Amino acid sequence: MTSRLVVLVSGEGTNLQALIDACTDEAYGARVVAVGADRTGINGLNRAERAGVPVFVTRLSDYPAREDWDAALARECARYQPDLIILAGFMKLVGKAFLDAFGGRCLNTHPALLPSFPGTHGVRDALAHGVKIAGCTVFLVDDGVDEGPIVAQASVPVADDDDEAALHERIKVAERALLVDTVGRMVRDGWSVRGRKVRIGR
Numbered sequence: 740m741t742s743r744l745v746v747l748v749s750g751e752g753t754n755l756q757a758l759i760d761a762c763t764d765e766a767y768g769a770r771v772v773a774v775g776a777d778r779t780g781i782n783g784l785n786r787a788e789r790a791g792v793p794v795f796v797t798r799l800s801d802y803p804a805r806e807d808w809d810a811a812l813a814r815e816c817a818r819y820q821p822d823l824i825i826l827a828g829f830m831k832l833v834g835k836a837f838l839d840a841f842g843g844r845c846l847n848t849h850p851a852l853l854p855s856f857p858g859t860h861g862v863r864d865a866l867a868h869g870v871k872i873a874g875c876t877v878f879l880v881d882d883g884v885d886e887g888p889i890v891a892q893a894s895v896p897v898a899d900d901d902d903e904a905a906l907h908e909r910i911k912v913a914e915r916a917l918l919v920d921t922v923g924r925m926v927r928d929g930w931s932v933r934g935r936k937v938r939i940g941r
């Protein structure tokens with residue numbers, strides 16, 4: 740059976756592109772059925788349109804309160820009956836309505852080795868701290884900020900002359916591979932969560 744993925748983006752969409760590309764192989768086990776965004780004018784949406792994937796935009800500023808936006812986002816996603824939702828560079832925190840609908844089957848990717856350096860500036864913060872090993876984390880979204888159970892991680896060595904942009908680009912190479920591998924294994928083999936421990940496989 741092919742699992743249905745809804746991917747949410749806010750920017751460049753290279754993680755989305757990696758998923759779209761992986762899904763062209765039927766053996767991968769998933770299909771991107773829709774791409775959602777919190778803003779227009781981003782490359783992520785262009786990538787979806789080029790691939791013939793339906794898109795939707797749910798802007799926070801179009802709703803009277805954050806809860807209304809969150810419920811609208813959940814409704815938009817639900818229309819596509821996703822098995823898994825992937826936040827791939829989606830720069831908003833989802834709320835209660837969204838988690839009530841999709842908690843336990845919503846993945847996020849973060850460009851740092853959580854629980855170190857959560858938040859918007861994970862790469863900058865890791866670099867400023869002087870770490871020698873950086874990396875990325877794929878995790879299940881809960882109501883914290885980058886706090887949910889960790890599904891997979893990959894490490895990336897920091898070079899002496901790295902600035903934020905150079906390190907982030909190298910992390911993103913590892914991040915795309917990790918996301919594609921993790922989503923594929925989850926949809927093909929299933930997963931379970933006990934406390935903070937996530938196990939892929941039956």
Ligand code: GRF
Pocket residue numbers: 748749750751752753754755783827828829848849850911914
């Ligand atoms: C990724 O590094 C993601 O972890 C971070 O923003 C980047 C998004 O990249 N939150 P892209 O839009 O998938 O190219």
